[in-house]
Amino acid sequence: MEYQTPQFFRLMQYAAAAERDVVELVSGGPDWNAPPAIGEGLHEFADLDGNDYQYPPSAGLADLREEIAARRGVAIENVVVTNGAGEANSLALAAALDRDAGTEVLLTDPVYPYYPGKTQLFGGVPRYVPVDADGSLDPAAVRERASDETAAIVVNTPNNPTGAVYDEETMAELVEIAAAHDAILVSDEVYDHFDYTGEFASALAVDSPHRIVTNAFSKSMAITGFRVGYGVFPDELVDGVRSRHMLVNVAGSRPAQYAVLRALRGTGPEYYERNRERLVRRIDGFTDALDDTGAEYTAPDGGFYVMARFPEFPGTMKNAERLVDEAGVAAMPGETFGEARADWFRFALVSPEIETAGRRLVDFFG
Amino acid sequence: MEYQTPQFFRLMQYAAAAERDVVELVSGGPDWNAPPAIGEGLHEFADLDGNDYQYPPSAGLADLREEIAARRGVAIENVVVTNGAGEANSLALAAALDRDAGTEVLLTDPVYPYYPGKTQLFGGVPRYVPVDADGSLDPAAVRERASDETAAIVVNTPNNPTGAVYDEETMAELVEIAAAHDAILVSDEVYDHFDYTGEFASALAVDSPHRIVTNAFSKSMAITGFRVGYGVFPDELVDGVRSRHMLVNVAGSRPAQYAVLRALRGTGPEYYERNRERLVRRIDGFTDALDDTGAEYTAPDGGFYVMARFPEFPGTMKNAERLVDEAGVAAMPGETFGEARADWFRFALVSPEIETAGRRLVDFFG
Structure with missing residues (x-):
């Protein structure tokens, strides 16, 4: 089997190497904190040693x-x-x-x-x-x-x-x-x-x-x-x-x-509720911005991601690189996910800078 | 593929269920502590959260x-x-x-x-x-x-x-x-x-x-x-x-x-040296005891394990269970490792009770 540098990794490297500031909406790692009990559990475990290790x-x-x-x-x-x-x-x-x-x-x-x-x-x-x-x-x-x-x-x-x-x-x-x-x-x-x-x-x-x-x-x-x-x-x-x-x-x-x-x-239900609410706010704000770009999109019913299609700007890796360089936003090209959404981009809303990204897309496409 | 409960697991369960006290020399997990920097590292990591998680x-x-x-x-x-x-x-x-x-x-x-x-x-x-x-x-x-x-x-x-x-x-x-x-x-x-x-x-x-x-x-x-x-x-x-x-x-x-x-x-070299020295002492003591049982064995040049063959007591699972019940020592039957050492047992010297195990084997075989 051939090892291929995954596309998301290539794009994140490209974004990191860019000369301008880039909002990275590529990777799917949450930008909020874990429940406090995770760190507490690690502290507890650290003190065990011996058989428990x-x-x-x-x-x-x-x-x-x-x-x-x-x-x-x-x-x-x-x-x-x-x-x-x-x-x-x-x-x-x-x-x-x-x-x-x-x-x-x-x-x-x-x-x-x-x-x-x-x-x-x-x-x-x-x-x-x-x-x-x-x-x-x-x-x-x-x-x-x-x-x-x-x-x-x-x-x-x-x-x-x-x-x-x-x-x-x-x-x-x-x-x-x-x-x-x-x-x-x-x-x-x-x-x-x-x-x-x-x-x-x-x-x-x-x-x-x-x-x-x-x-x-x-x-x-x-x-x-x-x-x-x-x-x-x-x-x-x-x-x-x-x-x-x-x-x-x-x-x-x-x-x-x-x-x-x-x-x-x-961890009580309020931890999960807070994260859902944060994401709903981000989705609302980001899709409002997409409206101003003339993009087609579906507001997600669940998860972290919004897919959008911009007029005459298909979701190729080349265009993803253009978005990095010219708009300051890194998003996954739709072609990575198959043929059906090759014209689209995927934005991972796990960044505190979603609003900035929205404004930049409006500036770029608007 | 069929899932088979591994032999070591079967034997450890058998030893744990025994009515008498058993020295468990089956599993290969060290019984000494990790270097202190392991616990310190976990404590440090626990306090990071966010992106580092x-x-x-x-x-x-x-x-x-x-x-x-x-x-x-x-x-x-x-x-x-x-x-x-x-x-x-x-x-x-x-x-x-x-x-x-x-x-x-x-x-x-x-x-x-x-x-x-x-x-x-x-x-x-x-x-x-x-x-x-x-x-x-x-x-x-x-x-x-x-x-x-x-x-x-x-x-x-x-x-x-x-x-x-x-x-x-x-x-x-x-x-x-x-x-x-x-x-x-x-x-x-x-x-x-x-x-x-x-x-x-x-x-x-x-x-x-x-x-x-x-x-x-x-x-x-x-x-x-x-x-x-x-x-x-x-x-x-x-x-x-x-x-x-x-x-x-x-x-x-x-x-x-x-x-x-x-x-x-x-972690300095003294941590590793101390563990080697402990094992050398255990190997010396345990093989001395084996001498008194009439067993054939090779003192190991490295690692945790000693294999020994006892007269007229081949390394079957049945005999391993007898060793648990009658000697109070749990050891891996040699048949688990192939044909060449089917007559032998493997003792993992990662227990603080090696001396007790040695004495029990002398009592049983001596």
Whole structure:
């Protein structure tokens, strides 16, 4: 496999090297603080030493798995704590493809670029289902492309990059399509704490051996660097998943797991509410600015991202570099996410300088 | 792939459930403390928050990679920081097997059980080279079994479970054999700080595109639960390795990397010397006791482990359970490590109760 410097990394380097001041709306790491219990948990852990510094159980600290299982209403045996949602999604795709029940993986277009990369790493072939103009996914479009060659259907709700949130009916139908073709629905729900509609439905609502749910504390607790995530895997797959996890990583990092456990127990709903409110304000302000640029966009129902299309300014890497140099705003070119949104840009609203970015875009396009 | 509860885990559960007091010499997690700079580093990190809690570079914190590269005398570009030696070995085997230069992986017998598991996970076929009676590996035996079907040769020095340390000549010859068959020597050197002979030689001493060196801070800093390791990969392989690492794990855990960096900078040689001295004392005491049991053994040249064979008491799981129940000592059955040492037991000398274990074995066998 060839290593390609990921596009987001190239663009961030380009923005950092620019001579002018640039508002960086590329990366998806929150710019707000973690819940205080994260730092408190790390301080506590730092004072332990000895046995507590040694291997945690491979599937994760028992108390952390229990806490997750209780919150998600699943059995502890089905929970595997992973090195972020990244590993959880890898384990999910490997498990779906290891079943010898097809090699095709249905992805959406636009797509989070890691999914096709992982699909290929584990021997699968990506096939794309275009989403609707507003970013929503029509289960009928998925049904049309699903076949007995389908090993997995991968969705992300709330969605990166479109901001779509899939409702309960959609999720149930996606699980049903997966089951009809002996495939696995992989639902990556890492933005679940950033639902602005109340419509978000986890795939866990449907009990089925044909669905895997992945998640992480990376976004909800603003700790993308800690690498603590998890997957909820059906009985039929969880043993194989644990085996692969153990063979590849042995276990996840214990200080990070300890801090997350502490923060799960010590963080009230107001922390998450405050972050949602901040993002809603940013989305409102930023989309108001987009109105003044003449851009087409959809206000996101969830997550961190706004996609926008500007007149006669397609979302190429070349134009992304122009935006850096001429507008002082760095945004991901839509072509990175597939063909359907090649004309668009994605703005990650995780910067304190969203207002500046909006003004600069108005100046540039207005 | 079937998930099998690893034998060590089964045995530890059995020992924990025993009605009598049991000295647990099964697991390989150090029983001494980490260098103080580890805890200090975690405290420092805990107070950072914000941006510092977000994604580190995928290949590891730049300062940590630089520190490793400088200490090992290699270029920073060839260093990838991993989720412990476990991930480093996985990346190494996957890289060796992805080259389409054979599917056979030469392993030693006895073998660290993770290696055959990883080999099979990445589509390789394990083939075993028996070691000599004293645990040393004769390169001629490796040469005899190597062929153009050989993708990798995996060695561990100082060795788990035999305690052998391979000298410079052996390492050079192993690299040369790998090169002659377009294969990769993977040298897992995670016990490199526990060499009691002065003979240890890293495979890094030989500059070749046919060798990968893996390592971790797990054992040397007594932080097996932190999951910070690294691999040194040749130019030809490092891009593919980085790609797989990014697709599977995104990055390692930042609090743990930060603490390790702090400890690398703030820990003097006396910390490592003290741990070596403690182990030498334990080995001396324990092998004295073994003399009184009538056991055959080789005093280890490096690492944590002593293998011993008792008269008419082969190293089966059944006998390991008898040792727990009747002697009050838990040790790994030799059959776990392959065929060559199926009659032996492995004792991990990472417990403060080594003397008690020795006395109990004398009582039981004497």
